[in-house]
Amino acid sequence: MSVLILLCGHCGVPESAGSASFGTDVEARWSANLCHAAEEALRGTRSVEDLLTVGPDLEGQILVLEAAIRSGVDPLRIRFLDVWRVGKDAGDLIVHIRGALARMRATGGVKDSPRRSARTFRGALPRRSLLLPTVRYWAPLPRVDASRCVADAGCDLCVRACPASAIAGGNPPRIAPELCHGCSVCLAACPVAAVGHPALDFEGVEAEAGVLADGPRRTLLVACTATLVSLDSNELAAAPGPWRLLEVPSLGSLRSEQVLRLLAQGFDRIVAVGRGPCCPEGQAPFEVARALLANLGVPDRILFWNVQVGPVASDWAKALPSGGRPLPAVRSIHELALALAGSGGSAIDLPGRGAGLVTVEPDLCTFCELCAERCPTAALRIEDGDGGAVRITFDHELCDACGLCSPVCPEGALRVRSAVDPAAVGRRDRLAEDTWVCCRSCGRKVAPAAMIAVVAARLSSPAGLDLCPDCKPLRLVPSR
Ligand code: SF4
Ligand code: SF4
Ligand SMILES: [Zn+2]
Ligand SMILES: [Zn+2]
Ligand SMILES: [Zn+2]
Known part of the structure; x- marks a missing residue:
């Protein structure tokens, strides 16, 4: 990877932000007025693979974007750091630049990735696009990995989750580029990680968050692109610091365990910043993570700020007056519940997907296997035991409460509860047992x-x- 960072002095980026060391494969060019001399700043950029623009506002970003495309840079490899959101402090900017570089390194391979063209740029309709209706911008398009997708077993969770109705059911489901608006809610909906996003996979998001956690008492603001673009420049400045800003396509693009993994990078708290309507169901993963932590005796580590409702919520400032203990680095909700509650803890109910507890009414179950065939993660299984036994078994850690199984049970014997039982982590339970008639x-x-x-x-x-x-x-x- 070779990265060119363009910084705009006219937009308020101090020259010192460009003179930090970012790595041998990175060149930083500070210009007194990048916004109005993008062509000049890009001179000799033939070998540049990735471009990071630091400074310009939306209209300025478009000028740089168009100049960069003319210089041969792939539009999907151009990222933007909004100085009017992050602030003009050189130290803060350098951390955010390093974070953006970490994400670019972790999600480098966007070449040849599926993309869509749209009149909108970063979720907003630029003036240029209004004046010239033929102007199009490129954005990465999620794709379904047919080798992982389990649509043939009846899964249609991505189809149901898409707020733009852009995914047509089928095996595998098909994403219509002209309808998709890139919210990436489908990534979080898929129980088997079959939906991917070349530029926005979680590895990159996590790598960026790891760099942003550069000291104690940090707050991580997680905001969707559309909300960020709509914010006034002084709205984030009023937030109690020190904070770091992480851009995601929508709040609903994260899974609840991913929210916890971000927090476990060392932040005191996470604030989900949204506008409401642009993030349908967007708060759900944050609500689940918040409820779990509160039940585990770690309250107020995840907060919400709806910018449409008003200024920064006062509970940010009140929360955690003495700093929070770091969360253990975990891969799943189940691991976290076990780490914090111990194996003697009782089941914790959750307000959404993330972990599930399935029960079967033993007198009603006929062991027909329909639920096990439907379960995308093989959490449910029908197994043979000794002496002609047949059983239905359940592996807690594999279930994320997707809810696909219960509607297919012809006997109405199966219940899914969004909950995690720390005592059951690592266990495959027998839910019901019977014998074969031969x-x-x-x-x-x-x-x-x-x-x-x-x-x-x-x-x-x-x-x-x-x-x-x-x-x-x-x-x-x-x-x-
Ligand atoms: S959610 Fe995942 S497994 Fe289910 S249909 Fe969509 S891509 Fe396939
Ligand atoms: S057991 Fe049911 S709720 Fe859990 S993952 Fe399988 S189908 Fe989804
Ligand atoms: Zn500028
Ligand atoms: Zn949003
Ligand atoms: Zn026979």
């Missing part, structure tokens, strides 16, 4: 006893239910 003629398995009983109760003459399909005609219809 063919009285040849001895092959016919069906679980509970299934035979249900079928028998619905038939007027249940004769022959203990015969397999091959033996049934031979025994029930005597040969002539």
Whole structure:
């Protein structure tokens, strides 16, 4: 990777921000007036792979973007750091530049990635686009990895989650580029990480957050691009610091365990900054993470700020007067619950997806296997045991409460509760057990006893239910 950083003095970026060391593969060029001399600043950029623009506002960014595209830079490899959001302090800017570089390094391979063209730029409709309706901007497009997708088993979670109705069901589902507006909610909805986003995968987000956690008592502001672009320059400045700013396509593009992983990078707290309508369901992953932490005795580490409602919420300043203890670095909600509650902790209810607790009514389950076939993560399984036993088993850590399983149960025997049981981490539980009925003629398995009983109760003459399909005609219809 070779990165060119362009910094604009006219936009208030101090020259010293460009003279920090960013690595041998990075060149920083500070211009007194980048916004109005982008071509000049880009001279000799043939070998540049990635470009980071520090300073200009939205209209200025577009001028730099167009000049960069003319110089041969892939538009998907151009990132923007909004100085009018981050502030003009050289130290703060340098940390945010390093964070952006870390994300670019972690998500480098956007070349040849799917992309869409739109009249909007970073979620806003620029003046240029209004004056010249033919002007289009490029944005990365999420894609479905058909080799991971389990749509053939009945999963349609991304289709249902997409607020733009841009995903058509099918195997695999298809994302319509002209409808997708890039919110990336589908990434978080997919239980098997089959939906990806070449420029916005979580590895890059996490790498950036790791760099932004550059000291104690930091607040991480997580904001969607559209909200950031709509903020007034002084709105973030009023936030109690020190804070760092992390841009995501929408708040709903993160999963609840990812929110916790960001916090575990060493931040005192996370504030989800949103505008409301642009982030449908956006707060859900943050609500889940907040509820879990509160139940584990770590309150007020995740807060919300709806910029449409008003200025910075006063509870930021009040929260954590004496600093918070760092969270353990965990990969999942289950691991965190175990680490903080210990294996003696009782189940904690959650207000959304992230971890699930499935129960089965043993008297109703017929072991038909429909739920296990539907479960995208194999949390539910039908297994054989010793002595002709058949069981339905459940692995807690594999379940994220996606809810696909319960509607397919023909007996209404299965319940999904959004909850995590620290005592059950690492366990595959037996939810119900039965025995196979074997063919009285040849001895092959016919069906679980509970299934035979249900079928028998619905038939007027249940004769022959203990015969397999091959033996049934031979025994029930005597040969002539
Ligand atoms: S959510 Fe994931 S597994 Fe389910 S249909 Fe969409 S891409 Fe496939
Ligand atoms: S057990 Fe049910 S809720 Fe849990 S992951 Fe499987 S299908 Fe989803
Ligand atoms: Zn400028
Ligand atoms: Zn939003
Ligand atoms: Zn038989």
